[in-house]
Amino acid sequence: MHPSNQNNATNPEPSGPSSSLSRSLSGSLHPRCSLLTNGYSAHAKHADQNMRDMVLNPEAIKHDLRGLNHWITQLAPNTKPSFELYCDRKKYRPADETRIRTVMQTPRKLPTFIYLAGHTETDISVTGPSNGQLVYAPDDCLEASDSDQLKLIAYETMRQWLLNSSHSESLLFLTEVCYCENFLQLPYVLELNGDETQWTKTSYYGSFKGNSSDIVHFAATSPGEQAMSFGTIGSVFTKAFCYVDPKEVRSLKAIAQQLQKNVNEILSGSSRQKSQNVKIYSSRMIDDPHFFATLGFFLSSSGVEDDYDSSG
Numbered sequence: 001m002h003p004s005n006q007n008n009a010t011n012p013e014p015s016g017p018s019s020s021l022s023r024s025l026s027g028s029l030h031p032r033c034s035l036l037t038n039g040y041s042a043h044a045k046h047a048d049q050n051m052r053d054m055v056l057n058p059e060a061i062k063h064d065l066r067g068l069n070h071w072i073t074q075l076a077p078n079t080k081p082s083f084e085l086y087c088d089r090k091k092y093r094p095a096d097e098t099r100i101r102t103v104m105q106t107p108r109k110l111p112t113f114i115y116l117a118g119h120t121e122t123d124i125s126v127t128g129p130s131n132g133q134l135v136y137a138p139d140d141c142l143e144a145s146d147s148d149q150l151k152l153i154a155y156e157t158m159r160q161w162l163l164n165s166s167h168s169e170s171l172l173f174l175t176e177v178c179y180c181e182n183f184l185q186l187p188y189v190l191e192l193n194g195d196e197t198q199w200t201k202t203s204y205y206g207s208f209k210g211n212s213s214d215i216v217h218f219a220a221t222s223p224g225e226q227a228m229s230f231g232t233i234g235s236v237f238t239k240a241f242c243y244v245d246p247k248e249v250r251s252l253k254a255i256a257q258q259l260q261k262n263v264n265e266i267l268s269g270s271s272r273q274k275s276q277n278v279k280i281y282s283s284r285m286i287d288d289p290h291f292f293a294t295l296g297f298f299l300s301s302s303g304v305e306d307d308y309d310s311s312g
């Protein structure tokens with residue numbers, strides 16, 4: 001929920017022109033923005049302690065959504081663009097498996113921003129061992145037909161939804177979860193080494209099959225890391241991202257540097273977190289001077305307290 005502007009959050013299916021050309025000629029089309037976030041409030045009274053431990057701080061989520069609301073507004077400050085919001089809060093529909101699938105499978109006919117927040121798990125049963133596959137826990141993860149299983153969404157399944165051939169526009173995918181990997185198997189990653197940022201080919205360089213639309217994945221963590229969240233400010237990566245003004249002429253390399261700097265500064269106020277390293281994966285090496293304009297998200301017209309919580 002957006003305490004500052006609830007009227008901007010909607011659940012419609014967007015429609016619009018299917019080409020980058022019509023987008024650039026009109027100069028007035030807004031990107032499609034979808035926020036999918038879970039706090040697992042229904043788990044609070046579960047008999048299993050592991051399930052109860054999944055509950056995330058609702059105040060942190062409020063901060064996240066407030067920041068994202070402001071960031072999306074900056075894409076077209078004069079028109080206050082709307083967005084789809086699915087969360088486990090009153091007045092909104094939850095980000096369950098069906099809605100996540102619908103958001104990701106809906107053909108991209110406009111530049112699309114998708115924010116996914118919640119828990120990454122390994123594919124396990126309630127009583128059994130893991131098979132090692134990373135999966136996302138949707139709102140209805142406890143509603144599996146088998147009581148010993150959790151209803152989970154493999155990131156490989158999300159990749160297939162997001163990269164199917166029906167999509168014709170760019171995608172900016174943000175994952176505010178623990179243990180982020182190159183979920184979309186994109187061929188390039190931005191590597192940060194001090195003040196230097198360079199493109200590196202990933203292990204998927206030879207196998208990635210894309211189309212003409214740009215795909216960029218902003219991951220809250222490097223593989224194996226936890227994503228930090230604090231009740232007083234929200235999720236560290238989300239807060240750091242919302243400090244990046246999409247109106248400013250800034251390359252993706254410069255954004256990567258600024259994001260990591262923001263994360264480091266936020267965490268410098270906490271004595272309990274060592275580090276969190278942002279990763280940016282891409283379908284191509286994007287070196288254009290105004291990254292957000294290149295992807296169609298911005299057109300020319302238009303101190304942490306130690307109440308630690310892991311969002312992963």
